Amino acid sequence: MINYKEKLHDIKAFVFDFDGVMTDGNVWTYADGETVRCGNIKDGFAIQYAVKKGYTIALISGATSLSINNRMAALGVKQCYTGCANKLTTYREFLASNHLTENQVVCMGDDIPDYEIMSHCGVAACPADAATEIKAISDYISLYEGGKGCVRDIIEQVLRLQGNWFDPSVKGHDAMNW
Numbered sequence: 001m002i003n004y005k006e007k008l009h010d011i012k013a014f015v016f017d018f019d020g021v022m023t024d025g026n027v028w029t030y031a032d033g034e035t036v037r038c039g040n041i042k043d044g045f046a047i048q049y050a051v052k053k054g055y056t057i058a059l060i061s062g063a064t065s066l067s068i069n070n071r072m073a074a075l076g077v078k079q080c081y082t083g084c085a086n087k088l089t090t091y092r093e094f095l096a097s098n099h100l101t102e103n104q105v106v107c108m109g110d111d112i113p114d115y116e117i118m119s120h121c122g123v124a125a126c127p128a129d130a131a132t133e134i135k136a137i138s139d140y141i142s143l144y145e146g147g148k149g150c151v152r153d154i155i156e157q158v159l160r161l162q163g164n165w166f167d168p169s170v171k172g173h174d175a176m177n178w
Helices: 004-010 043-051 066-074 087-099 112-118 132-137 150-161
Strands: 012-014 056-060 079-081 103-109 123-128
Touching: 004 066, 004 123, 004 150, 012 150, 043 056, 043 150, 056 087, 066 079, 079 087, 087 112, 103 112, 103 150, 123 132, 123 150
Parallel strands: 012 056, 012 103, 056 079, 103 123
Antiparallel strands: none
C-alpha cells in the first residue's frame, strides 16, 4: 500500500466540503432564516496562500448560504459550488473544466454526502471528528477537527512537500483576507 504522503507529490487541487470541514458543523439559524457558521482563521490563511501559489481550490457543498459564498470569495476561491444535490456530478464537471485527473486532487469531507467524491480522488482526507464511514475510506485523518485547523493541516502538508510553503527569506507576506 502506498503511503498517502507519496501521493501528495501529484496534487494540484483541493476540494473541500464546507460544514464539518471548514466549520465545526454547528449552524446558527436566525429568525429571518439566514444561517451563520464559524470558520478558522488559520484554515483561511492556508486556503488563500494556496490560491496565491497557483493551486486550484474548490468548495462542493450541499448547503446554500450567502455567507459561504462571501467567505470563499474573500479567500480567492472562484469555484464555489453550493446547493449540490449530487456532489459526484459536480466533482466530475470540476475535474473536466480544470483539466485535472483524480490523482491530482485532495478531497476533504466529513460525512456520508462526501463519500462518493472522496472515493474518486488522489488523496481522501477528513477531519478527526468525521463520520466512521468517511474515516474508513480516508487516506489521511487529520489530527484536527472540522473548523479547527484540518484544512490548514492538509494544505500545509501538500505545499511543504512540494516546496511551496512559507519561506521566511521571502518578503511580502503581508496581511491577507483570512
